[in-house]
Amino acid sequence: MIVLGISCYYHDSSVCIVRDGKIVAVAAEERFTRKKHDNGFPNNALRFCLDSLGLNINEVDMVSFYEKPILKFDRVLDQHVRYFPKSFKMFVRTIPEWLKERLGIRKKLKKMGYMGKIIFVEHHLSHAAASFYVSPFKKADILTVDGVGEWATTTKGFGNGLKIKLTDQINFPHSLGLFYSAMTAYLGFRVNNGEYKVMGLAAYGKAEVYREKISKLINLHDNGGYSLNMKYFSYEYKDKMPSKKLCNFLGGEVRRADGRVLQRHKNIAASVQELLEKVVFGMLNQMYKERSCPNLVLSGGVALNSVVNGKIINNTPYKKLFITPDPGDGGGALGSALYACACLEKKRPNGKNLVYLGPDFSKFNIEGILERHSLDISYECFSDESELIEKTVGFILKNKVIGWFQGRMEWGPRALGNRSILAQATSLKMKDIVNLKVKKRESFRPFAPVILEECVKDYFEISGELSKSTDYMLMVYPVKEEVKKKIPAIVHVNGTGRLQTIKKESNLLYYSLVKSYYKKTGIPVLLNTSFNIRGEPIVCTPQDAVKCFLSTDIDYLVIGNYLVKKRRKNV
Amino acid sequence: MSMIGGLKRITTLCILTIIYFLGIGMMAFFLKLFGVKKSEKKGWVSRENMKIGLLEEMF
Numbered sequence: 001m002i003v004l005g006i007s008c009y010y011h012d013s014s015v016c017i018v019r020d021g022k023i024v025a026v027a028a029e030e031r032f033t034r035k036k037h038d039n040g041f042p043n044n045a046l047r048f049c050l051d052s053l054g055l056n057i058n059e060v061d062m063v064s065f066y067e068k069p070i071l072k073f074d075r076v077l078d079q080h081v082r083y084f085p086k087s088f089k090m091f092v093r094t095i096p097e098w099l100k101e102r103l104g105i106r107k108k109l110k111k112m113g114y115m116g117k118i119i120f121v122e123h124h125l126s127h128a129a130a131s132f133y134v135s136p137f138k139k140a141d142i143l144t145v146d147g148v149g150e151w152a153t154t155t156k157g158f159g160n161g162l163k164i165k166l167t168d169q170i171n172f173p174h175s176l177g178l179f180y181s182a183m184t185a186y187l188g189f190r191v192n193n194g195e196y197k198v199m200g201l202a203a204y205g206k207a208e209v210y211r212e213k214i215s216k217l218i219n220l221h222d223n224g225g226y227s228l229n230m231k232y233f234s235y236e237y238k239d240k241m242p243s244k245k246l247c248n249f250l251g252g253e254v255r256r257a258d259g260r261v262l263q264r265h266k267n268i269a270a271s272v273q274e275l276l277e278k279v280v281f282g283m284l285n286q287m288y289k290e291r292s293c294p295n296l297v298l299s300g301g302v303a304l305n306s307v308v309n310g311k312i313i314n315n316t317p318y319k320k321l322f323i324t325p326d327p328g329d330g331g332g333a334l335g336s337a338l339y340a341c342a343c344l345e346k347k348r349p350n351g352k353n354l355v356y357l358g359p360d361f362s363k364f365n366i367e368g369i370l371e372r373h374s375l376d377i378s379y380e381c382f383s384d385e386s387e388l389i390e391k392t393v394g395f396i397l398k399n400k401v402i403g404w405f406q407g408r409m410e411w412g413p414r415a416l417g418n419r420s421i422l423a424q425a426t427s428l429k430m431k432d433i434v435n436l437k438v439k440k441r442e443s444f445r446p447f448a449p450v451i452l453e454e455c456v457k458d459y460f461e462i463s464g465e466l467s468k469s470t471d472y473m474l475m476v477y478p479v480k481e482e483v484k485k486k487i488p489a490i491v492h493v494n495g496t497g498r499l500q501t502i503k504k505e506s507n508l509l510y511y512s513l514v515k516s517y518y519k520k521t522g523i524p525v526l527l528n529t530s531f532n533i534r535g536e537p538i539v540c541t542p543q544d545a546v547k548c549f550l551s552t553d554i555d556y557l558v559i560g561n562y563l564v565k566k567r568r569k570n571v
Numbered sequence: 572m573s574m575i576g577g578l579k580r581i582t583t584l585c586i587l588t589i590i591y592f593l594g595i596g597m598m599a600f601f602l603k604l605f606g607v608k609k610s611e612k613k614g615w616v617s618r619e620n621m622k623i624g625l626l627e628e629m630f
Contacts, residue, residue: 071607074602074606074607075607077598077601077602077606078602078606080595080598081595081598081599081602084595085595088591091591091594091595095594150607151607155618156615166618167617167618167619168615168616168617168618169615169616169618170614170615170616171616174613174614219613221613221614221615223614223615224615225613225614225615226614227613227614
């Protein structure tokens with residue numbers, strides 16, 4: 001049975017294909033259109049998924065959509081009626097979009113020639129399925145937290161074998177995800193894009209300065225639930241998320257995107273992060289009492305907050321935690337497809353490879369692109385992989401920045417070793433070098449490490465069993481005091497790191513590279529950041545990689561078996 | 572000419588306003604009849620006891 005999962009029209013549109021219970025292709029539309037967080041219908045991702053399996057859309061047995069558009073529309077209409085006439089501007093902007101596109105999934109697929117069955121899986125059920133069915137647990141408690149789905153913004157329940165039962169929910173407008181997004185907007189970052197910047201900024205602030213004020217934005221209930229103090233938020237009827245009352249309450253206007261980040265912004269970010277953690281831990285502590293199940297599965301956009309994720313085991317009674325590589329809306333496509341498989345095929349997927357499921361390119365493809373740019377670059381082909389690794393490690397040791405493009409593109413928001421920029425983590429200068437040469441991003445944002453799984457406990461303070469989600473760069477842990485000086489480029493200001501663990505079975509070439517570096521230096525860590533320029537999605541094709549390589553000061557590009565360098569320009 | 576243009580603009584604006592008001596009115600009516608009967612309770616709401624509107628049953 002072939003199930004095609006689709007998520008779109010909010011942010012991070014994605015498509016996946018699950019064939020006979022096996023996840024065979026997943027990709028986000030943004031990688032093809034080069035438009036970050038693209039929310040349009042994922043035509044390109046759909047074409048990739050079908051082409052990669054040589055399928056025609058009519059050979060698909062079922063299409064699953066990651067939410068119920070009619071129910072979501074019901075919520076949107078309710079908002080307009082409730083806030084009439086304040087909601088006028090939003091009405092004019094959103095209703096035509098809904099009528100023209102968002103309600104027309106069936107029509108759209110019919111137009112493409114698809115005549116089969118379409119199912120609409122509830123938004124939070126898709127989130128729950130995306131994490132639970134690929135988790136290593138037979139039984140687990142499930143918590144999903146995001147901005148908003150149809151009506152629900154937070155759900156809790158449990159999974160057992162093939163069954164997922166969500167028992168309770170918190171309804172819109174009370175949303176932890178929207179709270180964080182509103183504060184992201186207040187701090188001058190883009191909603192649905194800058195949340196991780198707030199997370200990074202929080203480490204520079206003092207939470208106690210705004211603790212009392214920020215805590216008034218959310219009411220905590222005895223049963224672990226929460227509600228927002230809605231007078232401070234205007235997202236129910238306006239595009240602008242923080243209300244004027246919030247600005248007055250916090251004693252300052254919304255920061256302009258190009259404005260300076262002041263200490264007060266850092267302090268606010270710290271309090272916001274602290275409150276988010278308090279609410280999540282409160283919910284989990286109460287939830288644990290219901291079943292005393294030691295396993296926890298987390299999903300929804302808030303599960304991308306790797307700082308919270310890294311603290312869960314120490315702050316709740318749960319012993320094991322799993323989060324899918326893309327717990328946000330992009331992962332909804334996979335969740336809905338897995339849910340359909342579980343219901344109809346009675347199968348849980350084989351969750352061995354959950355990451356490297358995007359497009360890959362043949363040697364012929366790569367060489368064609370390199371040849372096309374031969375005026376600007378020179379390249380050398382290595383038939384022996386170990387020789388290529390040796391050469392690359394040699395460059396890394398000389399403090400060179402490497403663009404690393406290999407095999408199938410990763411799925412999810414992180415670069416996990418197939419579309420990465422790699423460098424040494426041993427010098428603090430390296431952070432500035434990577435920032436100056438390539439990323440050109442805010443100085444407060446940390447860089448992440450990749451570490452050999454077998455060495456992780458020597459470098460990071462991790463209590464209990466290592467979660468599989470560390471493979472997906474979803475956890476932040478404190479770096480051990482004694483090794484901080486060895487890898488300063490990836491240690492954040494508060495002494496933590498958002499690590500990616502790597503093992504042989506998940507990505508042999510990438511593992512071999514880190515291992516080879518380890519053998520030479522005794523340090524099993526490299527700096528790994530996404531292969532892109534600021535504001536662009538991660539590269540997808542060899543053409544994107546060469547373009548990024550040429551427009552930045554990356555020193556070498558390793559693409560497939562080729563080592564590429566720039567030709568010197570005679571000025 | 573400009574007076575006719577101005578009049579046309581005002582008429583269009585009036586029609587759009589009427590459509591907007593009618594639209595909101597119809598939406599309110601539609602939601603009352605078919606919309607999701609969600610609980611107004613803040614915090615955790617049991618999904619077992621949620622009343623289901625016609626919309627929810629159909630889709």
